[in-house]
Amino acid sequence: MQTVTKPYISDYRVKGSKFLGYLYPVTTQEEIDTVLESVKSKHPTASHHCYAYRLNPNELIEFEQDDGEPKGTAGLPILNSLRSSEMINCIIISVRYFGGTKLGKSGLIEAYGNSARLCIQHAELRPIIPISRYRIVYDYPHQGIIDKLKNDFPLIEQNSVYLEKVELGIACPTDVQKRFEKVLESYTHLFDEFEKLDDSYHINQNN
Structure with a gap:
């Protein structure tokens, strides 16, 4: 899975129609609504504002919207582009300005997918x-x-507090989670407190 951390824009044109693509990072419905409102306000005279999004790596949510184009010709090809690139926590909006020539269903699918x-x-x-x-x-x-565990596993430190005692927040990639927990069991009697919090995700900023 992968995502973006800032917006990107594309410009695709075919037979006089212009398709402006907007890719934004989003994690909540509120952020989606804000992005949609912003893009629509930039293009109030556009023929269509079609979009799709995918949210939440742990419990996937998908949605697509044709916005007046024939069913399955706009939102779905956008969504399929997100799926094929394993994109998550992002939305793509394709703004169409009609150029006077109808593209047909197959042409629309290709155009929105390309956008x-x-x-x-x-x-x-x-x-x-x-x-x-x-x-x-x-x-x-x-x-x-702890240093040995950090050396043996690709752990990510999060929200730790170093006072009289150490309150360590640590995250372990799920692909090595079982092995990590098995090793950790042999040390838990040395800790004052130990608990598993939840399953989440981490965006790798170094790749």
Whole structure:
């Protein structure tokens, strides 16, 4: 899975029609509504504002909208472009200005698909890593154990607090989660507190 962390725009034209593609990162319905309102306000005279989005790596939500184009000719090809690139937590809006020549159903499917694919091709994509998050409280003399775990597993430290004791927030990629938890079991008696928080995801900013 992958996503974007900033907007990207594409411009695709065929037989006089102009398709402006907008790719935005989104994680909530409120963000989707804000993006849609913004794009529509930029193009109030456009013929159509078609879009699709995919949200939530852990419980996938998908939606597509044809906005007056024949059913299945606009939102679905945009959605399929997101699917084929394994994009998540993002929306693509394709704004069409009609050029006077009808494209037909197959032409529309190709045009909206190309508009979406151009957005993705222009974008800097970031991998999304499914993770499980943990909270560990321990005394400083046990820091060596944590350092060893960090060395043996690709752990991601999150929201830690270093005071009289260490309250460590740590995330483990789910593909090594079972092995990590098995190793962790041998150390839990040394920790003051230990709990698994939830399953989430991490955007890799270094790739």
